[in-house]
Amino acid sequence: MRFLLLLCFLIGLSPLRAQQADSIQFSLLTCAPGQEIYELFGHTAIRYQNFTRNEDYVFNYGMFSFRTPNFVYRFVKGETDYQLGITPYIYFQAEYAMRGSSVYQQVLNLTEAEKQKLYDLLRENYLPQNRIYRYNYFYDNCTTRARDQIEKAVAGTVVYPEQVPASSFREIVHHYTDGFPWDEFGIDLCLGAEADAPIGIRQQMFAPFYMKEFASQAYIVSADGSRRPLVASETKIVDVEPEPVESSFPLSPFACASLFLALNVCIAWLQYRNRRIYWGWDIVLYGIQGIAGCVIAFLFFFSVHPTVDSNWMLMLFNPVPLIYLPIMIYRAIRRKKDLYHGVNLVYLTIFIVLFPLCGQKFNLTVLPLALSLLVNAASHVLVSRKRTE
Known part of the structure; x- marks a missing residue:
C-alpha cells in the first residue's frame, strides 16, 4: 500500500519536474501601430517559448469581438470587455506581418522559479472564469495587464527609471495620432481636463512603446539586494515596412x-x-x-x-x-x-x-x-x- 502511494506521488510530481527541467523563455512583445483607430497605439503581448517541448505561444490580453451584443453602445459607455487569448506564435507573427506592423521582442531576465510562476499566473488568467476583464484604455489594457503579471512573477521589485520626461495622457495620445487628424480631433472632443494633468511613469505605461522603453531601462532588485536587468536582450522579430498612411479625407x-x-x-x-x-x-x-x-x-x-x-x-x-x-x-x-x-x-x-x-x-x-x-x-x-x- 505504501509503495502504491509513493508511486502515485512520484507520478504527480513528474509533470512539474519536467516543466522545471524544460528550457523556457518569456518575452515582452511590442507591436507597431496600424491604421485602424484601435490599432493606432500599438499592442503588447507576452511570448512563451518552451524549447524542450517545441512550444511557442503568445498570451494576448487584447482579444475582443465586434460581434459582442451592443458593442458600440458598450464601448461608448466604457463597458467593453476584453479577454486573454492564447495564440500560436506563427499565427501571431503572420497577422502583424500582413498588416505591415513590426514586432519587437524583449527577452525577460527571469530565474527558473520566476518563469514557472509567470507561467502559472498566465495559465490561471486563462481559466474561463478569469480570462475576461473590463477594458480601460488608460488604466487597464493589454499593456498594463502584461506588465502586472510580470511584476507579480518576479521575486523582488521591478524598478523603473526615475527621471522621465513630463507628459500627459493627451500628449501621449497625440504622439500616436500624428498623421491621423480626424481620429485625433474625435478623441480630443471626448477627453477632458483630466487628460492634460501630468502623469507619472507608471501611468505612461498604458502606451505599448512607452512600456517597451521603460522596460529596457528597468532592473530587478532581489530580496538580498542584488540587481539584474529586467530585459536580457532585445531584437526585432518581425521587420516589415509599414503601409503608407492613407488619409480618410483630403481636408483636415x-x-x-x-x-x-x-x-x-x-x-x-x-x-x-x-x-x-x-x-x-x-x-x-x-x-x-x-x-x-x-x-x-x-x-x-x-x-x-x-x-x-x-x-x-x-x-x-x-x-x-x-x-x-x-x-x-x-x-x-x-x-x-x-x-x-x-x-x-x-x-x-x-x-x-x-x-x-x-x-x-x-x-x-x-x-x-x-x-x-x-x-x-x-x-x-x-x-x-x-x-x-
Whole structure:
C-alpha cells in the first residue's frame, strides 16, 4: 500500500519536474501601430517559448469581438470587455506581418522559479472564469495587464527609471495620432481636463512603446539586494515596412471648420442684407451642435471611460440647442424676437475668451466651430435690430 502511494506521488510530481527541467523563455512583445483607430497605439503581448517541448505561444490580453451584443453602445459607455487569448506564435507573427506592423521582442531576465510562476499566473488568467476583464484604455489594457503579471512573477521589485520626461495622457495620445487628424480631433472632443494633468511613469505605461522603453531601462532588485536587468536582450522579430498612411479625407478638420466658418459668414451677411433669417440653416447648424452635444453629455454623465467626466467641451457642445430648436424655428418663421440668440452671443464670447484658461487643452479646430456659432448668433441679433429700425 505504501509503495502504491509513493508511486502515485512520484507520478504527480513528474509533470512539474519536467516543466522545471524544460528550457523556457518569456518575452515582452511590442507591436507597431496600424491604421485602424484601435490599432493606432500599438499592442503588447507576452511570448512563451518552451524549447524542450517545441512550444511557442503568445498570451494576448487584447482579444475582443465586434460581434459582442451592443458593442458600440458598450464601448461608448466604457463597458467593453476584453479577454486573454492564447495564440500560436506563427499565427501571431503572420497577422502583424500582413498588416505591415513590426514586432519587437524583449527577452525577460527571469530565474527558473520566476518563469514557472509567470507561467502559472498566465495559465490561471486563462481559466474561463478569469480570462475576461473590463477594458480601460488608460488604466487597464493589454499593456498594463502584461506588465502586472510580470511584476507579480518576479521575486523582488521591478524598478523603473526615475527621471522621465513630463507628459500627459493627451500628449501621449497625440504622439500616436500624428498623421491621423480626424481620429485625433474625435478623441480630443471626448477627453477632458483630466487628460492634460501630468502623469507619472507608471501611468505612461498604458502606451505599448512607452512600456517597451521603460522596460529596457528597468532592473530587478532581489530580496538580498542584488540587481539584474529586467530585459536580457532585445531584437526585432518581425521587420516589415509599414503601409503608407492613407488619409480618410483630403481636408483636415481645421480646414473643414475654417470653410464652415466662411460659409456661416456668407449666410450671416445674406441674412443681414435681406433682413431675413434662414431657419433652414438654423436646423442644420443647431441640429449638428445639439447632436454632438448629446454624445459629449452622454460621455460626461454616464460613461465610465477615464477623463471624459471633466470635459469642458460640454460648455460648447450640449443638448440645449437641439431641445430649443423647435421654439427657435417657430420664432424665426413668425419673425418674433428671440432672446436666446442674444444670450448665446454673450455666452459664446465668454467661452472663446475664457476657454484657454480652464486648464484643458482643446483642438484648434474648435475655434472656427465656436466662431461659426458666434457669427450665426450675431446675425440673429443684428437682423432683429434692423427690423425694428
